[in-house]
Amino acid sequence: MDLEYFEKESRSEYSTHLKTKARLKKVKPKVLDDRFEELHTKAFEEIDCLECANCCKTTSPIFLNTDIDRLAKVFRMKSNAFIDAYLHRDEEGDFVLNSSPCTFLGEDNKCLVYEDRPRACREYPHTNRKKMHGILELTLKNTLVCPAVFKIFRQIGSESRK
Template structure:
């Protein structure tokens, strides 16, 4: 594990509960300008975040594959959809297709790069969903991702600075 990930994991242990409580309060009492604040914070977070220093999401989480994702990636590997699913995916209780293994089979562990980056699942392309929807509608995802994603962690810390009344 890199020093970057070690430091991040220590920060998570120290702050996860506090950050999740803040997100719960923010969900219950969202300021009217919450989405505007989230957009500002998003820009700051990505100016400070290098995903290639981390890849924690690919190491510890799995995307949900849509039919379009499966078809696109299977075609890339010149596989049938059923062969692709049999080799790399399973269907969870909600009927969603997920990676069988972690870390992700498409992650190069030496470089932290995705071997199918250009055709990766949409869930990966959208991760960590900082401004995907209205902020208040996505709090449950941020509560989960704060322990895996340094960008989400930074986003919540910056939101706490901006929305100080809810600390």
């Protein structure tokens, strides 16, 4: 995966995707959810996350208390010690990683804590869930991070212009 090319392409199409987001707000919720799920399935038939891992290289998931407790247990640490070692609070008050790429990303792009990874990682990129209307802003932002989301938004955008 050529991430430099992806970054340029995703940035150049961002304003188009912004217009798509505005059009998608008018689509019936069930129709939007079903179309996103269908395009999500197609995108991930073509895109291998292990070849990319851009999400893990550039952004941090939000760590919920349950995620922190679970990972602290894996590392045989107290939750506070895990926080001190790996996390800080962002401007919204959420726990996020201290640095990028993710501390738990292996050189082979595999997650070293995959079975115990945070909920946000399990659900990423959130394009196959219900109530897409509520996360269109997040999905738009993810077009700059995830090639699959970019592909989905490009497709759904071309359909919404018809």
